[in-house]
Amino acid sequence: MPVNIAPYLDKLSEIFKVSDALYLNSQNHYIDGEGAPFSCTGCQDNCCTTVFYHYTLIEYFYLAEGLSKISDDEMAGAIAERSQAYFMEIVRNPFKTNSLRIMCPLNFDGKCIVYENRPLICRVHGVASSLNQPGKAAQLWDGCKKFVELHGGKEFPLVIDRTPFYSQIAALEGQLRKEMVYFQRYRKTIAEMIIDFIKDEPFLSNPPAPPTCPHASKGI
Ligand code: SF4
Numbered sequence: 145m146p147v148n149i150a151p152y153l154d155k156l157s158e159i160f161k162v163s164d165a166l167y168l169n170s171q172n173h174y175i176d177g178e179g180a181p182f183s184c185t186g187c188q189d190n191c192c193t194t195v196f197y198h199y200t201l202i203e204y205f206y207l208a209e210g211l212s213k214i215s216d217d218e219m220a221g222a223i224a225e226r227s228q229a230y231f232m233e234i235v236r237n238p239f240k241t242n243s244l245r246i247m248c249p250l251n252f253d254g255k256c257i258v259y260e261n262r263p264l265i266c267r268v269h270g271v272a273s274s275l276n277q278p279g280k281a282a283q284l285w286d287g288c289k290k291f292v293e294l295h296g297g298k299e300f301p302l303v304i305d306r307t308p309f310y311s312q313i314a315a316l317e318g319q320l321r322k323e324m325v326y327f328q329r330y331r332k333t334i335a336e337m338i339i340d341f342i343k344d345e346p347f348l349s350n351p352p353a354p355p356t357c358p359h360a361s362k363g364i
Contacts, residue, residue, distance in 0.1 A: 147320070147324050149202075149320065152320050153205060153209060156203070156316060159312050160264070160267060162309070163264065163267050163268060167267060167270070167271065167304065170302055171183060171271065173302045174295050190247070190251070190254065192247060192248040192250075193245040193246060193247050193248070194245070195234065195242070195244050195246060196265045196334070197333060198330075198332055198333070198334065199330055199331055200317045201317060202313065202320055203263045203264065204340065204341075206261050207261050207262070207334075207338075208337075209261055210262075211338065211341050214257065219252070219257070223338060224342055226247075230246050230333065231336060231339060234335070248335075250262075269288060270287055270288045271304060272286055272291070272295075273285050273306050274303050274304070276305070276307045277307070277310075284303070287300075
């Protein structure tokens with residue numbers, strides 16, 4: 145029986161609302177020399193060119209919800225082509241993904257076209273943040289290049305703690321996977337997620353599919 149993922153997406157949306165609010169609070173805390181809150185405006189080092197891996201199915205389904213709203217066939221075709229090219233670049237450079245710079249297939253003219261449905265890392269990357277995982281040393285990220293240029297070189301007075309978000313998403317992911325009986329490792333770039341979506345769902349201007357799990361009917 146297909147798994148109804150709508151309640152999971154609602155819960156993820158609530159988690160993202162909190163992370164977005166904290167990010168906004170952090171932006172307002174870090175004011176530049178002209179009195180403006182920290183923002184991406186004018187940044188030449190677009191972080192959408194960084195190769196990130198995503199580790200949860202729940203974020204895939206959330207992204208898929210955003211992709212299903214794209215009704216422009218030309219844009220959908222361009223996304224499909226860009227995703228394939230992105231994927232091939234990773235295949236050609238499997239050990240250099242940290243230094244590779246490839247524009248995300250979902251960034252058009254500097255804007256994310258699935259902004260409301262972007263994954264967690266796209267929401268918290270930028271400002272200083274930390275992560276505390278049991279049994280591991282605490283991790284601290286100084287923020288993106290622009291943030292470090294403006295505010296680096298001293299102790300950060302405000303750091304976003306990613307720990308509760310990762311913990312809550314992991315708990316949600318665990319419940320979802322149990323219901324789906326899906327226990328494989330998940331580690332995909334945004335391009336791979338899009339390619340999966342193209343295989344799983346109607347991608348062009350059809351009405352959005354109801355938010356059920358596409359894998360359930362395939363017995364994965
Ligand atoms: S999903 Fe959106 S925010 Fe994230 S890398 Fe792609 S374009 Fe940028």
